[in-house]
Amino acid sequence: MTEDQKALRRSIPGTSLFDGDLASKGFELNAMCFSFNDEANRKAFLEDEQAYIDKFNLTPEQRKVVADRDVLGMLDAGGNVYYLAKLAGILGLGVQDLGALQTGMSVDEFKAMLLKQADQVKENA
Numbered sequence: 001m002t003e004d005q006k007a008l009r010r011s012i013p014g015t016s017l018f019d020g021d022l023a024s025k026g027f028e029l030n031a032m033c034f035s036f037n038d039e040a041n042r043k044a045f046l047e048d049e050q051a052y053i054d055k056f057n058l059t060p061e062q063r064k065v066v067a068d069r070d071v072l073g074m075l076d077a078g079g080n081v082y083y084l085a086k087l088a089g090i091l092g093l094g095v096q097d098l099g100a101l102q103t104g105m106s107v108d109e110f111k112a113m114l115l116k117q118a119d120q121v122k123e124n125a
Contacts, residue, residue, distance in 0.1 A: 018080060025059075026078020029066075032056040033083035042090050071101045 023030075032053065035041045045052040053063060065073030069091060074084055081098065088098055100110035 018075075022078050023080070024078070026062075026080060028057045028059075029062045029074065029077060029079050030083040032058065033079070033086045036086035036090060045090060071098060075102075 032055075036045065041052075049067075053066065058066070059077070062074070062077045062079075064070075065077050066087070071084065071088065071093070074087075075081065081102075085095065085098065088094070096107055096110055096114075099105075099114075100107045103110060103113075105113065
């Protein structure tokens, strides 16, 4: 990926443009995360993460970002936030944690921003 492509993917801070190329790149990562819909798979991941990951054809980059718990890296590696939410839940992260990571804010800052936006919507209603 060129630097211009990377800049486009990050033109909104913390956001990757999830296009066809990124979807293809992240297919196996997303397939693994989708598998976490099944409780047995979540347990298997927690019991032996490496063995579970080995069932999927993750790239070295994807393996590293999963091991590092690097959610932004997972997005850049083709992860779709909806599928990554399954993995985030296993790791004890909620949706607001993911939003904070994507925006570079603390969780408290992110929650405050959401409340401020909600207040603005109410004022404009």
